[in-house]
Amino acid sequence: MRAVQTQxxxxxxxxxxxxxxxxxxxxxxxxxxxxxxxxxxxxxxxMSFQSGAGTNLTFVGLDNYKRLFTDPTFIATVxxxxxxxxxxxxxxIILALFISVLLNxxxxxxxxxFRTAIFLPCVTSLxxxxxxxxxxxxxxxxxxxxxxxxxxxxxxxxxxxxPFWAKMTIIIAITWRxxxxxxxxxxxxxxxxxxxxxxxxxxDGASAFQQFFRITVPMLRPIILFTSITSTIGTLQLxxxxxxxxxxxxxxxxxxxxxxxxxxSFKYTPDFGYAATVSYAIxxxxxxxxxxxxxxxxxxxx
Numbered sequence: 293m294r295a296v297q298t299q300x301x302x303x304x305x306x307x308x309x310x311x312x313x314x315x316x317x318x319x320x321x322x323x324x325x326x327x328x329x330x331x332x333x334x335x336x337x338x339m340s341f342q343s344g345a346g347t348n349l350t351f352v353g354l355d356n357y358k359r360l361f362t363d364p365t366f367i368a369t370v371x372x373x374x375x376x377x378x379x380x381x382x383x384x385i386i387l388a389l390f391i392s393v394l395l396n397x398x399x400x401x402x403x404x405x406f407r408t409a410i411f412l413p414c415v416t417s418l419x420x421x422x423x424x425x426x427x428x429x430x431x432x433x434x435x436x437x438x439x440x441x442x443x444x445x446x447x448x449x450x451x452x453x454x455p456f457w458a459k460m461t462i463i464i465a466i467t468w469r470x471x472x473x474x475x476x477x478x479x480x481x482x483x484x485x486x487x488x489x490x491x492x493x494x495x496d497g498a499s500a501f502q503q504f505f506r507i508t509v510p511m512l513r514p515i516i517l518f519t520s521i522t523s524t525i526g527t528l529q530l531x532x533x534x535x536x537x538x539x540x541x542x543x544x545x546x547x548x549x550x551x552x553x554x555x556x557s558f559k560y561t562p563d564f565g566y567a568a569t570v571s572y573a574i575x576x577x578x579x580x581x582x583x584x585x586x587x588x589x590x591x592x593x594x
Contacts, residue, residue: 340568349565356569366570368544369552370577372459373528376548377581380463381523385516388471392478393508407479411472418469422536425465426452429537455545458538462546465533470526474519481515482508517589524581528574549574 340356342349360366391410395403413421428434429451436448451457485508493503509516531550534540540547540555547555549570556567 336568336571339565340572342565343563344565346562347564352565356566359566360569360573365544365547365552366549366573369547369549370573372544372546373530373549375459376463376466376530377524377527380467381520381527383463384467384471384474384523385520387467388474388519389478389509389512389516391471392475392482393504395475396479396482407475410475413469413471414473416469418532419536421469422465422533425461425468425533426537429461452538453542455542458542458546461537462530462533465537466527466530469533470523474523477515477519478512481512485511513589517585520585520589521582524585525578528578528581 339349341351341353343352343356344350394400395407395410397403400406430436431448431450431452433451435451436445439445440448449457451461489507490503493507498506529550530548531554534546534548534551535554538546540551553567553570553574556563556570
């Protein structure tokens with residue numbers, strides 16, 4: 293009996309020691325995550341219920357959240373961000389999927405070069421590429437010059453000063469930069485699809501079009517869902533391109549939610565409480581869009 297108790301106690305001691313050793317390895321990481329992620333998020337949430345200039349904040353309850361619905365600048369930035377979202381994200385996802393299918397063709401030569409060339413914009417500096425786009429799309433820039441030389445336009449397009457064209461410039465810029473990023477995910481997933489599935493479909497007389505929509509797209513659905521959600525989150529947090537290409541102009545025609553948060557914090561009279569409220573508005577929008585995407589493209593049996 294004592295031997296059994298001794299053995300049981302030894303197992304408990306070993307298990308306790310294992311837990312202590314395991315926690316000692318992750319304790320620092322857990323502390324850092326809490327200190328630099330969860331604590332600031334909690335502080336921002338508490339700050340969203342306060343208002344005042346600079347650090348002289350006072351508790352105002354839900355006044356900041358009520359202010360969102362009557363703030364014309366916030367409404368304009370939400371509208372701009374939605375336009376980027378509903379136009380750019382589908383275009384980028386479809387383009388990345390199409391390119392990945394082309395580059396997955398075993399008969400294609402120089403695949404490594406093309407994959408690298410398309411992915412390369414993802415590793416460029418956000419500021420550097422934004423400045424380049426600003427000069428490319430200026431009135432006397434390369435884009436207008438080329439379009440006028442081939443007689444597609446008679447006078448320069450106001451890419452940066454017209455509200456519509458300024459939005460199009462931002463959409464083109466972020467599509468150029470992030471299409472290759474999503475393409476890599478699709479390429480990785482395509483290479484994990486057994487080629488015998490396509491061979492069986494060919495034997496059954498399925499065309500390339502049918503194979504794409506009946507085999508490729510359904511089998512890539514989890515990756516499409518993932519890239520859609522990450523692209524949505526990135527677009528709702530759009531900042532660098534808008535600030536460096538159009539500075540949010542003309543007027544507020546291209547200003548994004550993240551730029552508005554920056555302006556509230558550092559450009560206008562500092563109102564950190566309301567800036568935190570706008571930041572949590574982004575969080576709420578991300579949650580809403582993520583749930584919608586899970587419902588539309590997620591696991592229907594889940």
